[in-house]
Amino acid sequence: MTRLGYLGPEGTFTSMALDRWPAADGAERVAFGSVDAALAALRAGEVDGAMVPIENSVEGGVSATLDALASGDPLLVTGEVMVPVTFVLAARAGTTLADVRAVGTHSHAWAQVRGWMGARLPEAVYVPTLSTAAAAETLGEGHEARTAAAGPPPFDAAVCAPAAATLHGLEVLADGIGDMQAAVTRFVLVARPGSMPGPTGADKTTVVLFQRDDHAGGLLELLEQFAARGINMTRLESRPTKASMGSYCFSVDIEGHVRDERLGEALMGLKRICSEVRFLGSYPRADRQRATVGPQASDAHFAAARDWLGEIRDGRA
Amino acid sequence: MTRLGYLGPEGTFTSMALDRWPAADGAERVAFGSVDAALAALRAGEVDGAMVPIENSVEGGVSATLDALASGDPLLVTGEVMVPVTFVLAARAGTTLADVRAVGTHSHAWAQVRGWMGARLPEAVYVPTLSTAAAAETLGEGHEARTAAAGPPPFDAAVCAPAAATLHGLEVLADGIGDMQAAVTRFVLVARPGSMPGPTGADKTTVVLFQRDDHAGGLLELLEQFAARGINMTRLESRPTKASMGSYCFSVDIEGHVRDERLGEALMGLKRICSEVRFLGSYPRADRQRATVGPQASDAHFAAARDWLGEIRDGRA
Amino acid sequence: MTRLGYLGPEGTFTSMALDRWPAADGAERVAFGSVDAALAALRAGEVDGAMVPIENSVEGGVSATLDALASGDPLLVTGEVMVPVTFVLAARAGTTLADVRAVGTHSHAWAQVRGWMGARLPEAVYVPTLSTAAAAETLGEGHEARTAAAGPPPFDAAVCAPAAATLHGLEVLADGIGDMQAAVTRFVLVARPGSMPGPTGADKTTVVLFQRDDHAGGLLELLEQFAARGINMTRLESRPTKASMGSYCFSVDIEGHVRDERLGEALMGLKRICSEVRFLGSYPRADRQRATVGPQASDAHFAAARDWLGEIRDGRA
């Protein structure tokens, strides 16, 4: 039976991403307290895959995931899931908005509801928790009994996903409290190498690029490797390499699959000029949108050019 | 008397940055619980400046600061300070390493000591706090009395700066526990517009660039505006604009001062092709390293070229 | 009275260009035997302007003109004229096609009728002459008497412009014999500095760029100075600098006037990175087609960006 790790506990947005992942049906779900723990278990073979947040996350995702993928034993992204982010303010039955003196939630969620809080609960104290779901759980029935806590929860209300409020029997004091409507978090399913999905025509590829040295114009040279092959980039994030202040690598998403000719050639070009290129996977896009391909950059155009070159090299043209 | 805000409480790495800022001598120091709060007070005129972390921070800095500067009323960075980051594990007198069951600290600090923790205290539970200094304060003498806490602190030891341990009368169980030796955090002093320091020859300029649209090659065009004027970039971070998934702006540090000819021309070029350019200040570099200037890109070269153009336009050449 | 030199004698395509130049009405026309001679007379003040071929010429133009403008005392192009190129085969009255054993014309004209000659007069010998008009003149009435020639002309027919055949009383044996229909030659009116026409919105600017050194990618850097300011290039010709084999300068036409902001800035950029930039004039396009201006590259955009920069430098923004 397949075992899939995720950033838990049950009720996190990551658990909702796993709900939406078709291949997770029938799999055993294993919650982890951090992205690092989930990916370590994956590397150790204790689970067969792991769902983790990667972009614009509310659960502490982006940096932790990007950094964990960029170093250590190779792992591959094999799919992505988008989850709309909706926050509620939830509390034990009987609590009213006027009763709320302290609010518990993950720091990233707190950052996304500051506007609402400033307007409606300007006096409320913020108490950080390990996750939004953990905040809900702390207020849930039987928490004190289960954990032998020394006293009542250190906050009166939790900011969490609607599902987490339901799961822990909380009442919703207010919903849709996120400052950004239409917020979405992107999650990726990560696996060990050896299980790359084939091209579908609507794929995305993720790589991490380490510059050979930090010379002026270095990033320009990297981007020109994509431009020269008609490749569209959809995300670029610089991340410190941790070697020294100001030393960066670049985490990049590009449209297309590593088996597409243009991507293969671009990645070879980057491999030559970078000190390291870390391939993190080619996988179908969640939105099924077909890749933007630059003029004359389809596989057919590459094949025609290769035939032409072969004829020239053989003296036939 | 000058009032300077900072990300407090006393004992944070930010407070150490303020200690190192010469102009802070004799100023009144005002601690804030978050970067947002400090910058809001600055915008409201309650303080005259604010010291906040901006890069590779251990106090939750980077994103919060970058985002707070990139929107809202204009603020300017007027200086930077580098602080070496050293972590200790501190506890109440009499506590031994073997007694530590739970560790409190800010999530960013926790991320930087995971290696040491995994090796030496693999069973310890992590408890998030608002800052490293807040973790130390919770363990400090008289905390329960001061705060009327319902029970003992929810952790036995804190990960914090050495100064925070001293401040709160804690014993150091282990020092130098950061996974990266030589880690440094960069802090910036932010002020309201109207107080930009003049050029020193060793300056840095920070801007936020918003693309007109997310077309392929858009970032390439932005970087070419720097390259065409011989300007060196020292930091690039993409940040979501929050308008929609995949919509980014770029936070960029470049070498030189806005009054340098090459920077002025490049910023005008970016102003034309971007939907928005947000200028966040020109200020002396903490390391006093003179700017790298591309070939033929000094002010003298620009002035000579301008004279030449004037002669041509006037029909004198 | 204005004196205008031109590549003569009367009947050349250049003389036809002068016919089409409105400002030449009422001017004294002075024929010269070569572009060099015409431009030397202009530099010496013997004439006030000179009409010479510059592009795709049939009269030996391009190289001679480009090189003569690129060195020596400064001269400016102040206008351009397009002349359709139509060739006839002309001979003395009574000559038939079957009688033609040798054909005289300028080598550039010969190059443009080779197809017709190969098909219709494959046995005809080619005799080079100083110009197409000179070939016609040699066959004209009274040539032997005028020049005390030792014998009959060394050819039986001339390839020349229809006007030259008429001028010298020749019969046209065949017309439209050029291998390319719709051929056009571009002529420029050259003057001494001090008389640059103002911007019309449909202008062209000609410059010669000398690279600082022949490093790889050098031309790319030059072209990026145009691209960074949204400038369209309409002609690029590499010309040997004559210093050594493989040392080139670039003769370039760009759309717009030197008084346009974007051109001024681009030329200053080139002035900085080139060893020399030779400005050869801004002048109205013959076809009155308005300049292609890159996105956000109009004078208004430049002015707005300059205002914005001024506010930042003054601390007002």
Place this chain on the structure above:
Amino acid sequence: MTRLGYLGPEGTFTSMALDRWPAADGAERVAFGSVDAALAALRAGEVDGAMVPIENSVEGGVSATLDALASGDPLLVTGEVMVPVTFVLAARAGTTLADVRAVGTHSHAWAQVRGWMGARLPEAVYVPTLSTAAAAETLGEGHEARTAAAGPPPFDAAVCAPAAATLHGLEVLADGIGDMQAAVTRFVLVARPGSMPGPTGADKTTVVLFQRDDHAGGLLELLEQFAARGINMTRLESRPTKASMGSYCFSVDIEGHVRDERLGEALMGLKRICSEVRFLGSYPRADRQRATVGPQASDAHFAAARDWLGEIRDGRA
């Protein structure tokens, strides 16, 4: 027996290039009156190769050769020869400098001695001839008898190569009269496809690039295909495509052999984005200078990158 065509007659600089071409030893030499004629004979199979001038020529070379290679049945350059260009003023025995009223030579040679002529023979009339060697031949012994000329030669002295003066029994009135000392002309040996020399490490490749359309920045895109693969360009000439005024193709020399990985990939890239790429050959450089190879652009680097990509595609990395 091998038959080699060349731009004759004997005594031209092209004939001197053939003298220097080792493989021409023992071959039958066939003189042609024009580059076109020589290349037409080669295409027709009447000769096995043809030596023609290609760069900075004194014999009318460049344009005629570039254009003849760029259209018609494919031909390949298989080698190059450099010939120093030295001009003498030669005349029949007994002629003195003071006797010279008219000077015959090819127009390109005339262009290169104008300085000397202006200083020493300012009154001399110029008479164009088909080649420098033809001018010498016209003054040679027995010319009138051989050609049944109607009178004496139309000039008193010829500008030609020293060898041509010797060949035709002329006296040298002045030598080294070229305005540029150290002038060199580059000649190429052209053959039908099927005989491309192998890589030597010091090779040059010639191609003609036709843009898909004349959009702004089009040339920039072509050059970036070279830059992205670390390829150095040694010559770029724009040539009108003859379709319409302002429509150009680019004749380009790059360092390296088509069998080098970086060239193969760049040519495929150009093939994709150009409307046509005409390959004109890879051949050893006359100066035996090894190719400049960009960082990480050797065949070994390409092979390593290909292996790496193969492992990724196969799921092994």
